[in-house]
Amino acid sequence: KKNLVIILLSFAISRLILTEELTVDPTLTEILHVGLEGEVKLEASELEAVSLDFGRLSSKGEALAVVRPASADDVVRVVKAAYNRPPFAVSARGHGHSINGQADTRMKGVVIEMGRGSRVNFLPRVYENEMYVDVWGGELWIHVLKATLEYGLAPMSWTDYLYLSVGGTLSNAGISGQTFNHGPQISNVFELDVVTGKGEVLTCSEHHNSDLFHAVLGGLAQFGIITRARIALQPAPQRVRWIRILYSDFSTFSKDQEFLISLHGKPARQRFDYVEGFVIVDDGLVNNWRSSFFSSSNPVKISSINAEGGVLYCLEITKNYHQGNDDSADEEIQALLKKLNFIETSLFTTDVGYVDFLDRVHKAEVKLRYKGLWDVAHPWLNLFVPKSRIEDFDKGVFKGILGNKTSGPILIYPMNKNKWDHRSSAVTPDEEVFYLVAFLRSAVDAETLEYLSNQNRQILRFCHDSKIKVKQYLPHYTTLEEWKDHFGDKWTQFNAMKMQFDPQRILATGQRIFDFEP
């Protein structure tokens, strides 16, 4: 059957070549002859689908073919073919939840869709005694969670949203409210199988091929395609007390957040398990897609709280516990809350199952999809801001540039640099504590998109002019100079690793870091 498909496709291509005056790219014929077990898709609808991502900001659509591998060997076959002369570009696509076309390919290359589909050979494999799980690089975190929970175990470090692929988040960092305590997801990986830009499969870890291991983690997909990741596990809690408290004063808010993350490494009973927060600048909570938490039964109306400068800050914390241990969880929470200086009347608590908490953003997704508000443009901006300048950022951006229209949640929470492995490719500011500030905005029309994109530029300009040394998370730049500046001290190593593992610069051209010349 496979041969028949190849013959038919080759026939179709030769027809195309004849009718389109030999304009069809040799990449296509190349890819059809590498003997894949999986699928090759050439239909316009498939090519268009991989040119769109969550950001919906560009849809250049330069892919010539989409490959759905049936095994890691298929990934090797495609990359090997791409590495040969004349080379062609190859990008892995996880779940396509990038903002700026990072998972797309430039220069008429091939996109490898890493999604597992229904393939059982890619299912997560849990090693209970060793406390880790081996997962396919295209696996979604929601499935990793469900598979490991069967054994009462779970990974330690998460993202807020679980419909992201393992390879996609490990290429960036993978951060959420657990990062202060466990580090980002890239700090919780034991081993990887990586198909490098030369088509070799290398197993790498802290002790074996460690250069590749550290380069790939946070490496924006520049050195190889992750086909397997070994992820650390811990016993999973069953329930979560989920708490939100409000502040009208930024410095009290940030002091409390910094105090809570300074408890990292303490026994679980002496700290929270998750620390995040968000900024409320407009009619925010009503329009905020994470607002379901505040129900009409809440004792205090948010609007009754006086916000200085029109801005409120919400600190979000959780305590994990096992069924039956409610009382001790409550005691631990009370002891910690006593040390915080929030607006007393603004304590909101809810209690949910562990999966419900981790999968909370998906609930918002379902609602937004229903309203037609999910598949819209997302001009997101994610910044790491050094602690020493976060007050200036508050004054200049939250109380200045933003005005009263943000069009989506603005997250803000601090992390400790010592939980990040400095050998990884991920870039953070040059201070021990830094904040994630995430402007997660949606634009339903061109005018709003223009307005929000302008505001993003203003924010970046403000940071530049005020010498606030921010680093972009999920970075997007278009010139080499900007990339060099982004990587700073890490650039020399990053560039050297590129020459070693992807010398033809065929991988992840959608990131626009290195120029690919066919």
Ligand code: FAD
């Ligand atoms: P894709 O967009 O498919 O790919 C991203 C990059 O990774 C591309 O360069 C691609 O080539 C590469 N890649 C994909 N698979 C592989 C692989 N197997 N091997 C090597 N490279 C690969 N991030 C956080 O850290 N924390 C959050 O809380 C968070 N929340 C989010 C919520 C939403 C709703 C969205 C849309 C994004 C969120 N993100 C968050 C950002 C997200 O982690 C990144 O955009 C991530 O890259 C998306 O994963 P993906 O599988 O969709 O990747």
